[in-house]
Amino acid sequence: MKAKDIMEKVKDYLSPDDTIRNAVNKMRVVKRDDGIVGVKGMIVLDNEGNIMGMVSVKDILKAIIPFYMTMTELGEFTWEGMLAEMTKKVADKKVAEIMMKDVITVSEDAPLMECADLIVKHNLQRVPVLNKEKKVVGIIYVRDLYNAIVKVLLDDKEVQNL
C-alpha cells in the first residue's frame, strides 16, 4: 500500500490572505471522510494550487499568546479576560503571517513506512500528499495510518501488505 491508498482527498483549504477569523470558520465547518465535522488543521494553497504552508490549532493559539509570554516566564502575570483581549487583537491577522511554512510532504507513491517514519520523527498530525506535478492531492492523518496498523494487528486479511 502507498500514501495515495489511505489519504483523504483535499476538500477545503485556506488562502494566505484569509484572516484568522475566516480560517477558524473554515476549519469549523469542513466535513471529514468519517463524517465528523471540523478539523484541527488545514493546508494553505496559493491561486495555482501550490502548497504554501499549513495552519493548525496550535499555530492559532501561538498567534494569540503574545511572544513575550512565550519568551520568558511570565505565565503567572496575567489578568482576567486577557486571553479574550489578545484573541480579538489577532482576529484580522492574515493566515500567511501565522502558518507553518516548512511543510513536510510525501509523494503519492510513498510507502506507508516512510509516512509512519515522518509522522513519528517530526511529531506530525497530518502530512500533505503531492502528485508528480507537486500539487496537493490529499492528506494523510495520523488516524488513517493508525487504522491501517490496527487492521494488521487484528489480522485483517485485506491489509497484510503495508
Place this chain on the structure above:
Amino acid sequence: MTHEVAAASQPFVMDTTFWTATTIFLISYVVIISEKVHKTVVALFAASLMLVLKILSQYEAFHVEELGVDWNVIFLLIGMMVIINLMRPTGFFEYIAIKSAKAGKGDPMRIMIIFAVVTAVLSALLDNVTTVLLLAPVTLLIADALEVDPIPFLIVEAIASNIGGTATLIGDPPNIMIASKAKLNFMDFIYNLTPIVIVLMVVLLFVIKLVFGRKLKTREELKQRIMQMNEKEAIKDPLMLKKSLFVLGLVLVGFVFHGTLELQPATVALFGAGLLLLLSGTHEPHHVLAEVEWPTIFFFIGLFILVGGVVKVGLIKWMSLKMLAVTQGNLLATSMIVMWFSAIASAIVDNIPYVATMNPLIIDMAKQMWPQETGLALLRHPDLMPIWWSLALGACLGGNGSPIGASANVIVVGMAEKAGQKISFMRFVAYGFPIMLLTVFISMIYVWLRYYVLNF
C-alpha cells in the same frame, strides 16, 4: 596648553604591506557598516587575512597585547555572560520588573520613570543587552495590561540602558575596552563617570516627565491588574537566586577593590563565573556555556587582530599625527573633538569597532605628546585622562542617536516588531537624537569644568 609634537619614534613606510593592511581594514569596516555580511564573519575573515598575508604574525595576534587579541576584554565578557546565564532562569529580573511596576502603583508615568532608573542601574552593574533583553518583555506585558502604547517605554529603556552603562567599567563594552587599554580600574570609572551619569539620568527623567507627563493615562481598573500581580511568583529557584546574588555581590566587591587587590577585572569575573558554576551544582555546564554570546566574543577577537594589523603597519599612527595636526596638541580641543566625533560616529556605526580603532590612536597620540613617558606613566598621564573619559562618554552616549547606534536599541526595536509594534528608524531618532545631543552637551560642560577649569 600646547605640546611640541615629537617626531614619530618609529618611521613607517607606505609600502605594499601598509596599503594591503589599510585596504583590508577599510573594506572590512565598510562591509560591517553596510550589514550585508554578518559583522562577526567579516571580522574573523579580515583577521585571518591579516595573518595569512603575514601582516601580523600569529604570535603577535595571540600574545602581544598592543597588536592582538585583548584577552582582558574577552574573558571579562565571557565571565559576566556566564554569571548572567546562570542567574537568568532564577526569575530575578522578572521579579524586579514586576516589583517596580507595583511600586509605581500601576501609574504609567511613574512606571516609566522607575523602569528608566532600574534599567540604568542594572545596565551599570550587568550589561545593557541583558538588561533590556530581560526587561522589555515585562514592559510589553505591563503596557498591554494598562492598554498604553509600549513604544515610548521601550525607547526610554534603551536610552536609559545606554546612559546607565556609561557609568561603570563593566557597563558597556567600550568602557571595558578603554579600561583594558588605558589600564583604568573600576573605581576610576566610579569617580570620573558615575557622577555625570547620575546628572544625565536626572535630566533624562525630567525630559521624560516633560514629554509624556500629560499623555500617559490609564484607567483605574487597569491599574488593579498590575497591583494584583504577585512578584514573588516570578522567583523560580529561590536557592539558586540566593547563590547568584551572593556571587554577584562578591564580584562587584571584587571590582571595587580590584585595583587594591591587584587583580584584573577579567580575573574577578572569571572567578565569579567559576564559583557560581560550582555552587549551581550543575553536571551539564554545556547549556550555560552554549548561551554565551559567541558571535559577539568572536567579533571582538577578529576586530582586535584586524586593528592590530593596521596598528603594526603604522596607519593608526599616521591617523594620530593627522589628529595632532588638527588640534595642535591642545588637550581641551582634543577632548572636545574626541567626545563629539565619538558621539556622532557611534550613532551611525557600532561603537565597538570605533573604540577598537580609537584606543590605539589615542595611545599613539600620547606617545607623540610625551615621548619620554612609557608604560603606565604614559597611559595614565594626568593630561591624557580627560581624553579617555571623553572617548567613553562620546562612544557610550552616542549610541542613543539612532536605532542602530547601540545593541540595546537594536534589541528593543526587534522586540517591538515581534510584538507587532514597528518602531520606525525616524521615530527612534526623534526620541534618541535630541537626548544624545543634550547628554553629550552636558558631558562636554562637565569635562571642561572638571578637568580644565577646576582640575580635580
